[in-house]
């Protein structure tokens with residue numbers, strides 16, 4: 475099962491993916507997480523990506539397509555994966571189709587999580603992320619049991635630099651211009667299931683679960 479989680483920054487893709495990978499036993503591929511790890515390590519990939527990410531702009535297509543293609547061909551992805559934050563442009567979606575086609579595979583479902591813009595700003599500016607395992611929290615909507623400490627691994631929580639108000643606004647603009655065309659792109663293939671993401675985390679999770687089916691994928 476190959477699932478794409480589509481939606482604006484702050485829609486709750488990572489929050490839902492965390493639950494879905496456990497339920498469906500899928501590999502989680504989040505290009506944002508991979509790029510942040512590369513920036514942290516100072517690798518050539520990280521050095522290339524850093525400036526784009528700080529400004530809230532997209533890293534060039536060929537860079538992210540390379541990352542995802544390599545990851546998808548790894549043996550652990552054979553039984554399925556959830557893609558979060560990729561594809562983000564039509565060119566990336568076309569490249570993904572080609573890579574999957576060469577492997578005799580295809581996208582099974584695109585879950586589009588729609589959230590109102592005001593809510594996205596509140597979510598992103600209040601988001602906290604674990605430095606160790608990248609688990610995501612919100613200071614009001616999904617706080618950790620102990621302030622600034624990850625429930626899952628005890629790591630320290632921090633605020634992403636690109637979750638500042640001005641960068642959030644740029645990211646939402648980039649999303650509208652470059653990523654929303656994917657709703658039609660996949661819609662034409664009948665692959666999109668739209669979910670109202672303005673609700674509680676567990677309600678959204680149960681709707682996505684019923685879209686994907688309860689059984690073993």
Ligand code: ADP
Pocket residue numbers: 481482483484485486487488489490597598600601602610611612613615616671672673674675678
């Ligand atoms: P994305 O991966 O789409 O950028 P996240 O999963 O990181 O989004 O969620 C963004 C922020 O909103 C996080 O702080 C998260 O805890 C919070 N959040 C996620 N889903 C909901 C929800 N349904 N209601 C309220 N807050 C949410």
Ligand code: AMP
Pocket residue numbers: 483505506507509526527528530531532533534535538558559560561562566636645
């Ligand atoms: P995210 O963690 O998904 O919010 O992504 C954080 C940042 O990483 C984005 O603002 C982009 O700079 C970069 N990024 C993540 N995924 C992609 C992608 N598919 N294409 C281009 N840039 C990406």
